[in-house]
Amino acid sequence: MLYSVFMLALRSILRNLLRSFLTILGIVIGVSAVITMVTLGNGATQSIKAQISGLGTNLLMVRPGQRGVPGGGGGIGVAQFSEADAAAILSQIGGVAAVAPEGRASLTVVANGRNWATSVIGSSNAWFATGNWKLASGRLFTADEQLAGAAACLIGETVRREIFDGTVGQTGLGEHLRVRKFSCTVIGILAAKGQSGMGDQDDTVVVPLRTLQRRVTGSVKVATLLISMQEGSDGARLKASLKQLLRERRNLAIDDDDNFNIFDTQQLAETLSSTTQVLTTLLGAVAAVSLLVGGIGIMNIMLVSVTERTHEIGLRLAIGALEHEVLLQFLIEAVVLSALGGVVGIVIATAASWGLSSLMGVPYAFDPFINLLSLAFSAGIGVLFGYFPARRAARMDPIEALRHE
Amino acid sequence: MSELLIQLRGVTKVYGSGQAELLALKGIDLDIEPGEFVAIMGPSGSGKSTAMNILGCLDMPSAGQYLFKGAHVEALSRDQRARLRRRFLGFVFQGFNLLARTSAQENVELPLLYRGDSAGVRRAAAAKALQAVGLGGWEDHTPAELSGGQQQRVAIARAIVTAPAVVLADEPTGNLDTQRSHEIMALLMGLNQDQGITVLMVTHEPVMAAYARRRVHFLDGSIAEDVANTHPTTAALVVPAPEPAGAI
Ligand SMILES: Nc1ncnc2c1ncn2[C@@H]1O[C@H](COP(=O)(O)OP(=O)(O)OP(=O)(O)O)[C@@H](O)[C@H]1O
Ligand SMILES: [Mg+2]
Numbered sequence: 204m205l206y207s208v209f210m211l212a213l214r215s216i217l218r219n220l221l222r223s224f225l226t227i228l229g230i231v232i233g234v235s236a237v238i239t240m241v242t243l244g245n246g247a248t249q250s251i252k253a254q255i256s257g258l259g260t261n262l263l264m265v266r267p268g269q270r271g272v273p274g275g276g277g278g279i280g281v282a283q284f285s286e287a288d289a290a291a292i293l294s295q296i297g298g299v300a301a302v303a304p305e306g307r308a309s310l311t312v313v314a315n316g317r318n319w320a321t322s323v324i325g326s327s328n329a330w331f332a333t334g335n336w337k338l339a340s341g342r343l344f345t346a347d348e349q350l351a352g353a354a355a356c357l358i359g360e361t362v363r364r365e366i367f368d369g370t371v372g373q374t375g376l377g378e379h380l381r382v383r384k385f386s387c388t389v390i391g392i393l394a395a396k397g398q399s400g401m402g403d404q405d406d407t408v409v410v411p412l413r414t415l416q417r418r419v420t421g422s423v424k425v426a427t428l429l430i431s432m433q434e435g436s437d438g439a440r441l442k443a444s445l446k447q448l449l450r451e452r453r454n455l456a457i458d459d460d461d462n463f464n465i466f467d468t469q470q471l472a473e474t475l476s477s478t479t480q481v482l483t484t485l486l487g488a489v490a491a492v493s494l495l496v497g498g499i500g501i502m503n504i505m506l507v508s509v510t511e512r513t514h515e516i517g518l519r520l521a522i523g524a525l526e527h528e529v530l531l532q533f534l535i536e537a538v539v540l541s542a543l544g545g546v547v548g549i550v551i552a553t554a555a556s557w558g559l560s561s562l563m564g565v566p567y568a569f570d571p572f573i574n575l576l577s578l579a580f581s582a583g584i585g586v587l588f589g590y591f592p593a594r595r596a597a598r599m600d601p602i603e604a605l606r607h608e
Numbered sequence: 609m610s611e612l613l614i615q616l617r618g619v620t621k622v623y624g625s626g627q628a629e630l631l632a633l634k635g636i637d638l639d640i641e642p643g644e645f646v647a648i649m650g651p652s653g654s655g656k657s658t659a660m661n662i663l664g665c666l667d668m669p670s671a672g673q674y675l676f677k678g679a680h681v682e683a684l685s686r687d688q689r690a691r692l693r694r695r696f697l698g699f700v701f702q703g704f705n706l707l708a709r710t711s712a713q714e715n716v717e718l719p720l721l722y723r724g725d726s727a728g729v730r731r732a733a734a735a736k737a738l739q740a741v742g743l744g745g746w747e748d749h750t751p752a753e754l755s756g757g758q759q760q761r762v763a764i765a766r767a768i769v770t771a772p773a774v775v776l777a778d779e780p781t782g783n784l785d786t787q788r789s790h791e792i793m794a795l796l797m798g799l800n801q802d803q804g805i806t807v808l809m810v811t812h813e814p815v816m817a818a819y820a821r822r823r824v825h826f827l828d829g830s831i832a833e834d835v836a837n838t839h840p841t842t843a844a845l846v847v848p849a850p851e852p853a854g855a856i
Pocket of ligand 1: 623624630632650651652653654655656657658659
């Protein structure tokens with residue numbers, strides 16, 4: 204019985220292909236929108252997480268600035284750090300793996316007849332450790348180079364590509380790179396890290412801190428301290444003692460506010476990914492509204508189809524169809540249509556989110572849960588919105604229905 | 609006296625209420641034995657269709673009793689009446705009422721589907737019924753590809769495919785020309801004589817009513833005359849023009 208009613212429903216769908224197509228259009232759009240939004244959102248979250256962990260695990264970043272005023276380049280009028288601060292942190296706080304003082308300047312570098320605007324970083328060898336950098340080729344600074352502020356530099360993959368691609372050897376190793384008024388010898392190439400939420404990390408030139416201070420900024424101040432913690436050390440305690448030490452070194456009275464901020468990449472990762480998750484949920488919700496609208500579309504078409512097919516319903520009832528059989532037929536039609544819409548929606552969404560995520564440079568994060576949920580939801584919409592028109596059809600008086608032309 | 613198939617006792621039908629109240633049937637008594645061929649006649653608005661709908665268990669009398677094979681139809685539920693229809697009754701309508709964009713075969717199979725017959729049984733029975741109405745070879749044609757007479761024959765095939773006790777036909781020839789009408793009448797008469805199916809038919813045309821063996825005249829909601837037809841037209845007088853299979 205169920206089978207033959209199912210076949211009836213299927214035949215009726217096939218007999219009216221255009222009507223069926225229009226019916227499922229709303230569901231197709233709704234389902235594919237929901238899945239695409241959620242998949243892209245998940246992909247964005249994943250990629251942000253990956254990039255932040257690429258910044259360095261267990262990394263603390265200290266910057267001068269009032270609480271709640273995150274210093275972009277260091278709070279104005281607030282004391283900066285010095286190299287001595289870095290040394291003190293390393294020697295006085297347990298659980299610290301490496302401390303790197305960091306200064307930055309945005310400059311144009313020139314070599315090989317090409318120029319490229321990049322970010323020049325002055326720091327020590329510890330900087331490579333805190334940032335989980337690997338060498339693609341060449342070497343790090345020697346102790347002498349760091350002490351003397353030698354004209355030596357390491358370059359990121361982007362800088363290498365922009366300046367040295369197409370040269371003999373391609374690497375630029377040993378070449379001279381002009382940075383403002385001085386030129387430095389390229390001693391190493393950093394392994395690529397890729398795009399990050401904070402921009403292209405590979406777009407960088409690293410020189411010894413003293414080189415940057417003397418030849419570029421003209422000051423012995425340090426804008427940022429990067430501190431990496433040892434594996435398994437207690438982050439909260441380390442942060443507390445770091446804070447205490449810095450307050451002492453900066454001569455803050457008990458009731459003075461901190462004039463520096465400590466950022467934790469772990470926290471940063473959590474904050475950022477929770478933001479993208481909220482965004483994903485929001486987009487998903489908006490898309491869900493379109494799915495609902497699609498459902499109402501189904502109800503509308505089912506209602507129209509009941510009216511259109513009143514005559515047919517009358518005939519079926521006259522030749523002996525029971526009320527629940529007519530109900531079942533219309534219900535199955537609605538469910539098959541909306542489930543079909545769901546499946547087509549999933550196919551479109553898979554193609555769209557795959558294409559879009561590679562376009563946006565985020566990983567394709569297939570989420571079986573949202574796929575199943577959308578399918579179940581669209582089938583549910585079919586039941587819900589198919590039911591009332593179907594009931595209307597089934598309860599019709601056969602004579603009245605037959606008289607209807 | 610053989611057992612009665614249909615018994616109407618004081619059946620009335622009231623449409624509307626209050627000012628608009630209309631007494632379409634004013635207490636009808638009617639007995640029909642198995643195997644009868646009854647023509648129901650009467651002027652427009654006299655209550656023929658109303659009576660047919662009640663006889664066909666499609667509508668309920670407002671008052672009175674309707675016994676079908678001794679069972680009280682007026683006491684049956686909607687679904688019980690539907691089961692009675694699917695088991696014992698076949699319908700032929702003036703407007704054919706075939707499903708559009710659906711082959712003759714599928715149209716004829718429809719009542720069997722609701723009976724839950726398997727695909728094989730349905731196909732064989734439908735083919736046989738189409739054969740019986742002279743439409744062997746036309747199984748795959750949709751209503752749009754069939755002439756009016758052919759469509760009505762498909763409808764008759766659909767009515768008889770369940771081997772019903774009664775075929776009810778409300779003006780089955782109302783939409784057909786004279787030649788097609790005679791063919792349809794010959795068909796109905798054949799069903800009545802060869803298969804013993806009781807046929808109840810509403811018609812305006814005395815020529816068509818002449819095929820029946822009994823004529824019931826309605827007038828203003830009552831039965832004015834109920835007479836036996838002593839010399840019914842016989843099948844020999846009208847030979848259905850054979851239609852070549854596969855052509856339109
Ligand atoms: N659903 C209805 N609601 C109200 N009045 C109705 C309804 N159906 C029929 N009637 C009325 O009942 C009376 C009998 O109608 P019925 O259809 O039985 O006549 P009929 O004999 O079949 O006529 P015709 O030869 O024109 O088909 C008519 O006056 C008609 O207007
Ligand atoms: Mg009538």
